[in-house]
Amino acid sequence: MQYQxxxxxxxxxxxxxxxxxxxxxxxxxxxxxxxxxxxxxQRGVSVATVLSAxxxxxxxxxIEVRPKSGHYVRPRRGDELVAPRPARRMNAPARxxxxxxxxxxxxxxxxxxxxxxxxxxxxxxxxxxxALNKLAAGISREMxxxxxxxDPARGLTALRRQLARRSVAWGLSLHEDDFVxxxxxxxxxxxxxxxxxxxxDAIAVESPTYxxxxxxxxxxxxxxxxxxADPTTGLDxxxxxxxxxxxxxxxxxxxTTATNPLGxxxxxxxxxxxxxxxxxxxxxxxxxxVYGDLVFDGSRPRPARAYDTAGRxxxxxxxxxxxxxxYRVGWIAPGRYHEEVERLKFAHTLAGPTLTQTxxxxxxxxxxxxxxLRRLRRVLGARVEQVRDAIAAWFPTGCRVTSPLxxxxxxxxxxxxxxxxxxxxxxxxxxxxxAPGPIFSARRRFGNFVRLSCGAWSPRVEAxxxxxxxxxxxxxxxxxxxxxxxxx
Amino acid sequence: MQYQxxxxxxxxxxxxxxxxxxxxxxxxxxxxxxxxxxxxxQRGVSVATVLSAxxxxxxxxxIEVRPKSGHYVRPRRGDELVAPRPARRMNAPARxxxxxxxxxxxxxxxxxxxxxxxxxxxxxxxxxxxALNKLAAGISREMxxxxxxxDPARGLTALRRQLARRSVAWGLSLHEDDFVxxxxxxxxxxxxxxxxxxxxDAIAVESPTYxxxxxxxxxxxxxxxxxxADPTTGLDxxxxxxxxxxxxxxxxxxxTTATNPLGxxxxxxxxxxxxxxxxxxxxxxxxxxVYGDLVFDGSRPRPARAYDTAGRxxxxxxxxxxxxxxYRVGWIAPGRYHEEVERLKFAHTLAGPTLTQTxxxxxxxxxxxxxxLRRLRRVLGARVEQVRDAIAAWFPTGCRVTSPLxxxxxxxxxxxxxxxxxxxxxxxxxxxxxAPGPIFSARRRFGNFVRLSCGAWSPRVEAxxxxxxxxxxxxxxxxxxxxxxxxx
Numbered sequence: 001m002q003y004q005x006x007x008x009x010x011x012x013x014x015x016x017x018x019x020x021x022x023x024x025x026x027x028x029x030x031x032x033x034x035x036x037x038x039x040x041x042q043r044g045v046s047v048a049t050v051l052s053a054x055x056x057x058x059x060x061x062x063i064e065v066r067p068k069s070g071h072y073v074r075p076r077r078g079d080e081l082v083a084p085r086p087a088r089r090m091n092a093p094a095r096x097x098x099x100x101x102x103x104x105x106x107x108x109x110x111x112x113x114x115x116x117x118x119x120x121x122x123x124x125x126x127x128x129x130x131a132l133n134k135l136a137a138g139i140s141r142e143m144x145x146x147x148x149x150x151d152p153a154r155g156l157t158a159l160r161r162q163l164a165r166r167s168v169a170w171g172l173s174l175h176e177d178d179f180v181x182x183x184x185x186x187x188x189x190x191x192x193x194x195x196x197x198x199x200x201d202a203i204a205v206e207s208p209t210y211x212x213x214x215x216x217x218x219x220x221x222x223x224x225x226x227x228x229a230d231p232t233t234g235l236d237x238x239x240x241x242x243x244x245x246x247x248x249x250x251x252x253x254x255x256t257t258a259t260n261p262l263g264x265x266x267x268x269x270x271x272x273x274x275x276x277x278x279x280x281x282x283x284x285x286x287x288x289x290v291y292g293d294l295v296f297d298g299s300r301p302r303p304a305r306a307y308d309t310a311g312r313x314x315x316x317x318x319x320x321x322x323x324x325x326x327y328r329v330g331w332i333a334p335g336r337y338h339e340e341v342e343r344l345k346f347a348h349t350l351a352g353p354t355l356t357q358t359x360x361x362x363x364x365x366x367x368x369x370x371x372x373l374r375r376l377r378r379v380l381g382a383r384v385e386q387v388r389d390a391i392a393a394w395f396p397t398g399c400r401v402t403s404p405l406x407x408x409x410x411x412x413x414x415x416x417x418x419x420x421x422x423x424x425x426x427x428x429x430x431x432x433x434x435a436p437g438p439i440f441s442a443r444r445r446f447g448n449f450v451r452l453s454c455g456a457w458s459p460r461v462e463a464x465x466x467x468x469x470x471x472x473x474x475x476x477x478x479x480x481x482x483x484x485x486x487x488x
Numbered sequence: 489m490q491y492q493x494x495x496x497x498x499x500x501x502x503x504x505x506x507x508x509x510x511x512x513x514x515x516x517x518x519x520x521x522x523x524x525x526x527x528x529x530q531r532g533v534s535v536a537t538v539l540s541a542x543x544x545x546x547x548x549x550x551i552e553v554r555p556k557s558g559h560y561v562r563p564r565r566g567d568e569l570v571a572p573r574p575a576r577r578m579n580a581p582a583r584x585x586x587x588x589x590x591x592x593x594x595x596x597x598x599x600x601x602x603x604x605x606x607x608x609x610x611x612x613x614x615x616x617x618x619a620l621n622k623l624a625a626g627i628s629r630e631m632x633x634x635x636x637x638x639d640p641a642r643g644l645t646a647l648r649r650q651l652a653r654r655s656v657a658w659g660l661s662l663h664e665d666d667f668v669x670x671x672x673x674x675x676x677x678x679x680x681x682x683x684x685x686x687x688x689d690a691i692a693v694e695s696p697t698y699x700x701x702x703x704x705x706x707x708x709x710x711x712x713x714x715x716x717a718d719p720t721t722g723l724d725x726x727x728x729x730x731x732x733x734x735x736x737x738x739x740x741x742x743x744t745t746a747t748n749p750l751g752x753x754x755x756x757x758x759x760x761x762x763x764x765x766x767x768x769x770x771x772x773x774x775x776x777x778v779y780g781d782l783v784f785d786g787s788r789p790r791p792a793r794a795y796d797t798a799g800r801x802x803x804x805x806x807x808x809x810x811x812x813x814x815y816r817v818g819w820i821a822p823g824r825y826h827e828e829v830e831r832l833k834f835a836h837t838l839a840g841p842t843l844t845q846t847x848x849x850x851x852x853x854x855x856x857x858x859x860x861l862r863r864l865r866r867v868l869g870a871r872v873e874q875v876r877d878a879i880a881a882w883f884p885t886g887c888r889v890t891s892p893l894x895x896x897x898x899x900x901x902x903x904x905x906x907x908x909x910x911x912x913x914x915x916x917x918x919x920x921x922x923a924p925g926p927i928f929s930a931r932r933r934f935g936n937f938v939r940l941s942c943g944a945w946s947p948r949v950e951a952x953x954x955x956x957x958x959x960x961x962x963x964x965x966x967x968x969x970x971x972x973x974x975x976x
Binding site: 099103106119123129130132134136137138140141144150151152183186190194199212215219320324325343344347348351352354 | 607633703
């Protein structure tokens with residue numbers, strides 16, 4: 001067993017390294033990879049290990065075998081795509097009103113007959129949900145009084161202990177008492193915002209931003225100020241500085257790692273600069289880190305919280321993107337706002353369920369999480385490329401698409417004049433769910449953008465991308481880029 | 489098995505009937521009960537059945553055996569107690585600020601070394617928690633992808649179906665789509681209030697009222713107008729009418745059945761009058777029905793919602809008082825505010841956990857719930873009398889105590905000048921948790937009241953009541969009522 005484990009680790013590591021080299025552009029389309037025997041010699045591993053790694057890369061669509069010649073980096077249609085342009089600045093606060101568009105998205109999520117390119121969640125095949133449920137079954141069976149009392153509002157101690165342990169890997173050293181567990185990151189965002197701001201206050205958010213943030217702001221009667229975000233580096237700090245100097249903003253909400261919908265990762269220097277900026281303006285940051293474990297190159301950037309010495313960063317996370325969305329287990333480390341958040345938590349939901357928190361705590365304690373994450377990052381990195389390829393083939397000429405550094409969504413800029421809401425409706429009518437751009441903006445910008453989730457991949461999903469592309473071609477009057485006469 | 493079940497039903501029913509006769513005063517202290525043989529003849533049941541019923545009543549402390557004489561209604565010290573006086577009217581709104589007192593209460597709840605007279609939750613022995621956990625174990629094992637997706641914001645369909653089915657027993661006929669499931673009744677109250685009122689609005693509440701309601705009002709930046717409640721009939725509708733005529737109130741929050749802390753049950757006529765009054769003023773009612781299944785005489789009063797034809801009653805409930813507090817399964821039937829509540833639910837917590845909702849749905853579908861409730865009502869009815877007896881024995885002369893019609897809490901008025909917060913602290917120091925009166929009021933009234941939970945009973949709990957009584961005697965300078973020289 002030990003041998004098997006080690007070997008499997010080796011080939012996975014190898015596949016991951018070569019995959020990264022391809023994604024980073026160190027190996028380019030058409031490049032020949034080292035022969036199997038040669039790479040085995042170079043790395044001091046068995047031929048079988050190299051073969052396994054190459055097979056995995058082939059399955060992921062990153063390389064191809066040319067008979068009697070060797071392994072080559074596969075030409076990718078997606079390489080021809082360029083990134084969308086960042087949004088323009090627009091500093092006046094706006095009351096978000098995205099609930100209707102979101103409601104349609106969510107009801108589509110439950111409709112299993114639809115191709116799931118809409119909501120950002122992974123299929124059961126990608127998640128260790130069976131293992132987690134096995135733990136839950138054991139807990140229910142053996143700890144027969146589980147659920148007989150209310151947990152403390154701050155959450156199950158065993159879970160908070162595991163979070164404290166994991167926080168070391170995040171480059172932090174949080175104590176179990178630094179956490180309050182929540183009903184997913186949604187409640188964490190809600191409690192965090194509620195603790196630091198009041199109805200009527202203006203909140204700075206990324207543009208585009210996760211629509212759930214806008215919904216919380218809407219529900220709390222606050223207003224959003226949209227700050228442009230770059231598809232690679234995230235929040236534009238010059239633009240943020242400009243907004244903060246206006247003096248109307250009461251808090252900032254941002255993702256820093258593998259942002260949704262852009263897939264950006266804020267560089268370490270920028271995280272430091274962001275925290276210093278907030279120090280100067282004496283403002284809190286609600287840092288949404290739900291995708292923090294899903295950077296394709298395997299790095300785990302330190303949250304902005306790591307640069308915070310004043311307790312002004314409220315760090316939010318969950319297991320919804322990596323373990324089980326339906327367990328609704330999230331957390332917040334609210335820094336200096338801890339007491340207020342805990343008080344609000346009691347008034348909101350009193351406490352979280354014991355059973356689901358216990359199962360997640362046991363899973364995190366078991367040590368299989370890191371191994372799962374390594375595999376998941378590789379799978380998602382490859383899958384995002386597959387969807388990009390399909391977009392390059394079927395979407396109209398002139399489309400722009402992000403090249404995310406992590407997570408599992410793509411942000412697509414369609415030709416001007418294509419109405420994303422019309423596209424959503426027509427795609428829905430043809431059995432495909434997508435997320436329209438305007439729900440990612442308090443001002444309903446991004447009218448010609450859509451977000452595609454890469455949470456699943458299959459011939460059916462591929463056909464779904466084709467369907468969306470065909471509709472976009474109809475709406476724009478353009479041919480697909482890959483069609484005869486189409487222009488890349 | 490069938491025979492055993494029938495017999496057990498019979499003796500339980502018999503015990504329940506006799507117990508009710510005693511509680512209602514049809515049989516009084518010192519009265520002789522019919523002989524075993526005679527009652528068996530009269531009722532057409534076996535002698536063994538009557539013996540089982542009498543044994544249960546004896547164990548519950550309601551009757552006693554006098555050798556060679558028969559069974560007698562036991563004299564109860566608690567019978568000497570009189571009810572507390574209703575609060576005076578005080579119509580100006582006040583911003584609640586009860587969180588600190590509540591936080592102390594809640595942290596005490598988690599301290600297993602304390603005698604649990606503080607928080608209103610039942611011990612694991614009273615709950616079918618093992619059966620519920622067994623269902624959860626089966627679900628986790630057999631439905632291995634449970635939790636792999638987000639449930640719809642309105643909640644698990646299977647659970648909403650069971651709630652619709654049960655609503656028939658409540659005297660309603662709600663459809664599954666009338667419900668939104670929530671994280672306990674706490675989230676139901678929060679969403680309900682948030683849907684019908686805004687920060688700064690005045691909300692009419694009972695006085696005294698469940699502190700959780702005040703916490704939600706506090707968290708939402710609203711104000712509470714306290715309307716006196718009667719220990720038997722609940723909310724004083726004349727006083728409410730007076731308050732509503734003032735025109736400042738935006739919504740009413742009230743319990744109608746087995747209220748906390750009074751144990752009142754609003755008569756049917758009053759429920760009808762309440763809804764008509766709200767119709768006239770065009771105001772919503774958030775009806776908290778968490779104790780609705782726990783009226784000692786086995787009746788299940790129709791919620792005020794049953795008299796509502798305009799969709800203005802938002803009915804809230806949970807399984808926290810009858811099945812499993814730590815499962816955090818609650819619901820709201822928000823009437824005409826449904827759309828808004830569902831939208832807010834999404835922004836608050838997105839959705840509830842799948843596993844816990846599925847387990848509760850299966851439990852409700854299984855049919856054991858009604859049987860459990862029958863037993864629980866009997867147990868709690870008897871236990872409340874036991875705690876009343878202990879109070880009569882050990883608390884200072886001049887105390888007043890409620891005689892609740894349901895639920896499992898007692899509301900105790902101490903002699904003037906006794907500071908309930910000091911009493912709480914001293915009791916805490918001596919290892920006993922209690923709930924101080926001021927947290928049941930936005931104006932921190934009830935300074936000389938405490939609430940005692942009857943969620944558990946044992947020699948240790950009895951000693952805890954004695955301890956609280958002793959401290960109350962010290963603080964008031966009075967002797968216990970049952971002491972030599974004490975006056976009942």
